[in-house]
Amino acid sequence: MAEAALAELQERVRAAAAERRPLRIRGGGTKDFYGQALAGEVLDTRSLSGIVSYEPTELVVTARAGTPLSEIEDALAARGQMLAFEPPHHGDGTTLGGVVAAGFSGPRRASAGAARDFVLGVRIVDGSGGALAFGGRVIKNVAGFDVSRLMCGALGTLGVLTEVSLKCVPRPRVETTRVIDCDAGEAIRRINEWGAKPLPISATCHYAGRLWLRLSGAAAAVQSAAGTIGGSDVGASAPWRGLRDQVHDFFRPACEGRATLWRLSVSSTAPWTDFGGDMLIEWGGALRWLIPRAPVDAAALRAWAQQHGGHATLYRGPDKSAGAFQPLSPAVLGLHQRLKAVFDPQGVLNRGRLYAGF
Amino acid sequence: MTESADDVRTRPAAGDVAALTARLRADYGERVVTSHAVREQHGHGEGLADAALPDVVVFPHGNEEVAAVVRLCSATRIPVIAFGVGTSLEGHVAALYGGVCLDLSQMNRVLEINAEDLDCRAQAGVTREQLNAELKGTGLFFPIDPGANATLGGMASTRASGTNAVRYGTMRENVLGLTVVTADGRIVRTGSRARKSSAGYDLTRLYVGAEGTLGIITEVQLRLYGIPEAISAAVCQFPDLKSAVDTVIVATQLGIPVARVELLDGVQMDACIRYSRLDGFEARPTLFFEFHGTEAGVREQAQTIQSLAADHGGSAFQWASAAEDRSRLWKARHNAYYAVLALAPGRQAFATDACVPISRLTECVLETQADVATTGLVAPIVGHVGDGNFHLVILFDPGSADERARAEALARRVSLRAIAMGGTCTGEHGIGVHKLDALVAEHGDAVSLMQTIKRALDPHDIMNPGKTVPMPGRG
DSSP states (O other): OHHHHHHHHHHHHHHHHHHTOOEEEESSOTTTTSSSOOOSEEEEOTTSOSEEEEEGGGTEEEEETTSBHHHHHHHHHTTTEEOTTOOOOOSTTOBHHHHHHHTOOOTTHHHHOOHHHHEEEEEEEOTTSOEEEEEOSSSOOOSSOOHHHHTTTSTTSSOEEEEEEEEOEEOOSEEEEEEEEOOHHHHHHHHHHHHTTTOOEEEEEEETTEEEEEEEEOHHHHHHHHHHHOSEEOGGGOSHHHHHTTOSGGGHHHHTTSSOEEEEEOOTTOOOOOOSEEEEEEGGGTEEEEEESSOOOHHHHHHHHHHTTSEEEEEEOSOOTTOSSOOOOHHHHHHHHHHHHHHOTTOOBTTTSSSTTO | OOOOGGGOOOOOOHHHHHHHHHHHHHHHGGGEEOOHHHHHHTSOOSSSOOOOOOSEEEOOOSHHHHHHHHHHHHHHTOOEEEESSSOOSSSTTOOBTBOEEEEGGGOOOEEEEETTTTEEEEETTOBHHHHHHHTTTTTEEOOOOOSSOOBHHHHHHTTOOOTTHHHHOOHHHHEEEEEEEETTSOEEEEEOSSSSOOSSSOHHHHHTTSTTSSEEEEEEEEEOEEOOSEEEEEEEEOSSHHHHHHHHHHHHHTTOOOSEEEEEOHHHHHHHHHHHTOSSOOSSOEEEEEEEEOHHHHHHHHHHHHHHHHHTTOOOOEEEOSHHHHHHHHHHHHTHHHHHHHHSTTOEEEEOBOBOOHHHHHHHHHHHHHHHHHHTOOOOEEEEGGGTEEEEEEEEOTTOHHHHHHHHHHHHHHHHHHHHTTOBSBSSSOOTTTTHHHHHHHHTTHHHHHHHHHHHHOTTOOBSTTSSSOOTTOO
16 A cells, blocks of 8 residues: 555656646644745655654664654654653644654754754655655664755755664653753853863753753753752743744644744854744754844845854744845855755756746 | 766866866965875775875865855866865765866864864864864763774764774764865755754755765764763673574663673684783683773673573673773774784785665674675674674785786675665765665666765766766776
């Protein structure tokens, strides 16, 4: 059945390529808000569903791209394991393929690594309809170009993901969250100071004058770190699930379409800067979410992010005329165009979703 | 596909090389060398000693000079090969078609150390030991340790790892960004200091491990780590290979963050005992452990592992906590290759690099040992057992074509066995020139897409030609 679904998907891509007709790759559709405008006929990946193999002793899971993320997480949880990068569910029905294509990671990103760090191998259908496999199921593999990682964050513009192998990790034995009252500048200073120490901090969040820190690991290490950090234990009211899935109060205006949400990816030590709006800080200072009160000067915001070693993404918003993603330098844009031409010469896959023109 | 003349790589015309050399001399003076001795030194790495000499060696001092040389080469389609300190193992730096070797060893400045951000930026010619020396006093270190004192540019280009990949990852996870000179001589920065990769495609990951075939890495932005508060090392011997591997499998599942765990088979252990004069050990399968963390954390990890090892018939741990004891123990491990050479003076050796899912590791190693026994060759095994990667160090008589052929055939069988078990022919050494056929066996149709990437980013096939991806039309 999976073979038939794959063959059908390949056929759809081949037919679209023959007519240079754009296809819009979609799993659960929970990320329709993300990227540039959507174009083309929907290519639903959910017919490619199911876990292909899961070997707990290997700490590796392989699943078809249309598999609901929750199904994978449940299977791992049953064996005391998890996906270390804590992928967001932006609603029900988030699929594995969507998470990898978007390259999204959750609160554990700063300590555990990004989605791309856990992708061991992929199967894709390229823009000509060819089915190809890259990487594999082993942790170390240096055979040829690292194409599987290139798929992470490419938003489906280089290929339709059909299967992904991910490295998983054992769940931490103990997890607790501390909260401290402090302003944003103080929070950035403290988390960077703690970040350089061997403390088991697995997530941080600063919002509205409070700093939350999650500690994960062996009981002794967590206990001793809690003493070092101070503050108080928040118990079950920890914000992590809400942050991961963007159902936290901070995100509500943007999720309901009443406001614009910017994602500023910067050096963790970038100073706190007031852009006139609401801000939430994650990832040890390296990720700053901004909901401006009034429309902001996108170019100025992007210049600030670049100055601090990163970039700014117009993550959610009714008006994306400023471009969803930070513009690329001419040389880097040229490399993008050449890679797009390699994988999708007819320009059918998610055309324009990442950058206009490809 | 019909092939244009562009697809066929040949040696550049002598007149073009002479003209280029004259131009380079005018621009860079004594930093352009054509002596046989220097070219010979730049024609090979470690591993099999099959040199292929470049026509000229240039020692650039910065991104702009590298870009200028590449532009000159591009104009007349002359090959360009980046060279660090020549420690790669698969013929990566051999100048198969002559051309220009860019020796980056004089690009050896650490450009920034951002202690608070836990990152640094360095020129490609900085070696990992130099970087760690310059990090002294910051409380930070760069953990990737492939054994050799390789350059960071070379390590990025070969996607190197080493004995502590399970804990700290490989170059793939630890390179945050790069400066790359592309095949048309442009200087491009990929990635950023922000931990999330920069906007657009993850070009950093594409150049890391491309073995200099898509562009030349001239600067690397690297992730750093706090030096652990406590480090201790231990050695444990097992009645058989399976017990040793199973101990590691159980430990991994429990999430015990062992920094290093290395497996030596009986033959290798015997060689190490003799070479490094290790007392109190037997020629049996042996695990070397290293634990990093807080004092309490290290103690807890070590106790858990010790009891797991005992469950699997392991001997009592031999401990080393003091720095000098630890380094003596690990030196014995790092000298494993020389210990093997000492088994048979006059012979040469090269290493295989298979990596298999850890559940197949015991089976793969046992089958490989049985295979070795049928060849009459001596080939001990060392393995990074935590990640399923192991090396067979095959000894052969360089004077005997037959013996070398048998050694190479054995190596090829190891690669194919690993691929058949769901693994890879190379976990950390790379493809270079020696594993092009294994790459095809492993990736099948995907190789043609890699060829298309190569053509797209290096249309004239000047960047380290003949490596990493087999190109049609090449000899």
